[in-house]
Amino acid sequence: MEKIAVDQLPLLDLHGKPVNLRDHFDHYLLLIFLRHLA
């Protein structure tokens, strides 16, 4: 099974601060990547 290092993805919150995705869920996470804003 493919594994993703979720705690190493360089994501930012809306204020531009780095966030650890792992802090955003306990059990499962549905991660939706947008194409563009509309």
Place this chain on the structure above:
Amino acid sequence: MQSLKGEFARRGVAIAVVSFAEPATLIHYQEQHRWPFTILADPDRVAYGAFALRRLSWLRVFSPATLKLYWKLLREGMKREDYGKDDIYQSGGDFLLDSEGNLLFAHRSQDPADRPPGAKLLEAIDSLVRAP
């Protein structure tokens, strides 16, 4: 999708939305739309790359399915909003991860109209996960 948020929560599934737009753009977007999800920015598209989300070809972006979708949205009154720098060729996708980072489900959009409906995602989740 917003109306199904409770169904995902009931299954122990949190939802986060990632955009390649800059955080400042996303703040403005969120002020207007108020999505009830965590919204994150990936302006350098490192996370997009980690999930193998590539840029689509011209033929896929302007496929008949895409044109049909946008025609439907226009007829329903959707207005095109300008959020600055954009990339219509970047593909999106939907992924389900467990707490270990295992990728349980992956849907990489093949064209802009290719997104699984929320109900389909719930079906997939029901077949993959046990509610906590």
